[in-house]
Amino acid sequence: MPIRTLSKAIFHDYFAIAGGGERLVLTLSNHFRMPVITAFVNKKLYRDVGWIGAIRPILPSVPGKSPLTRALAAMITFSLMPGWCAQKIETVIYSGNYAPLARRRLECNFHVMYCHTIPRFLGDLQAEFLQSVPGYLLPSYRLMLRLYKSLYLLSVKKIDLLIANSRNVRRRIKSFTGRQSLVIYPPCDTSSFKFMGQDDYYLSTARLEPQKNVDRVVEAFKKMPDKRLVVVSGGSQYKKILELASEASNVHVLGWVSDRKLKELIGRCIATVYVPTNEDFGMSPVESMAAGKPVIGVSSGGLTETIIHGRTGYLLPENWTQEDMVRAVKYLNAAKAFELRRFCEERAECFDESIFLEKMAKVIKGEMPYVRDE
Structure with a gap:
């Protein structure tokens, strides 16, 4: 792998989906002409990523x-990466949960880590993660998590x-x-989102995963038959959402x-x-505001840093109910939403x-000033 003579590089877990982390890394790569060292790439999905040699x-x-197989492959790849293969790199930016494991084996001048999130399956979501594991595999999974946590903390230090x-x-x-x-907040290409008018529907853009609560949104709209909801995206709950929607x-x-x-x-x-439940940041609300559209969000996680209640959207309480959602939709009617257009566009900037x-x-x-550990 000919990367020994690079002056700058980005190390990112892998390119299997077109997610927010991948978009951020490619934004950096294309702007600063920094190649991205990654465990593997879906070549069909990433045929055109910018300059030649980016990934x-x-x-x-x-x-x-x-x-899980992909995560294990990335963890092993970066953990065992021989130090000689990147010994001439002056600056490295790590992105993801597994790429930082290469830090233990790389001797470069300046190591930076852009953290989209800590591995929450090691922390607040560990119990939920282990519930999905078959009982006979639990001992192996617990051992793997302990090993990974040790490697991760050693690398981050x-x-x-x-x-x-x-x-x-x-x-x-x-x-x-x-x-x-x-x-440093992640980037939004605000110029690519435009106000195109106002049809008669509300839009859900979250992935169809349990922590995104799209099923609860659909249930709430079933109580408002005069309000249309359009759901885009996919995920593990796609069939469940389809079944719920078939009743409305x-x-x-x-x-x-x-x-x-x-x-x-x-x-x-x-x-x-x-x-979503305790979102790390949440780019979807920013993209919505860039198009002049307010957001019905929730008062938890990163959404409290982007959405201004009553000015660029409506923040539900953290433990919201269907009645809370009904109130939010009534508040953000077409007239009120249009009234907030300018504030939304300004906030997105x-x-x-x-x-x-x-x-x-x-x-x-x-x-940039260093932040000192206490």
Whole structure:
């Protein structure tokens, strides 16, 4: 793997899906011409990623379809990476849960970690994670988690500068690792989202996973037959959401849609609905506001850093009920949502890509102030 003579590089877990972390890494890579060292890449999904040589996979192909198999492959790949293969790199930016494990074997001048989230399956979501494991495999999984936690903490302690993607994640980093971090919000290409009018529907853009609570949103809209809800995205709860929606003529499930179609749906909705449980940051609300659309969110996690209650959206209480959702939809009617358009667009500019790149340029040049651990 010819990476020994690079002056700067990004180490990212892997490119199996087109997620927010992957978009952030490619934004950095394309702007600063920094190659991305990764465990493996879905070549069909990432045929065109910008400049030639942007992504350099260590493994020749994606190892299986199971998320656990892929996670194990990435963990082993970065843990065992021989130090000589990157000994000439001056600056390394680590992204993800497994790429930072390479830190223990790399001797470079400046190590930076951009933390999208701590591995929550080691912390507050560990019990939920282990509930999905067959009983006969539990001892092996517990052992694997202990080993990974040890490697992760050892690696993070050797990082020169830790960057959190939100104040919420900064608190988690401090609690989990004992280290301080600098907050730099992830980038949103605000210019690519436009206000396109106002049709008669509310839009849910969250992945269809348990922690995103889309099933609860659908149940709430079933109590409002005069209000339309459009659900985009996919995930493990797709069939469940389809079944729930089949009982309501006002709920329409579209599944995955193209980026172009998604931006059109956002641009023409009344407002978006995004109510995950303790989200790390949450880019969806920022994209909604960039299109001049307010957000029905929840008063927890990173959403409290992006949505301003009553000005760019409506924040439900953390333990919200269907009645809370009904009140929020009544409040954010078409007239009220249109009234908030300008405030939403102005708020989204605070998270524009240009601000992110300006701050990351200072990080790469070593001009950002260090945060000292207490």
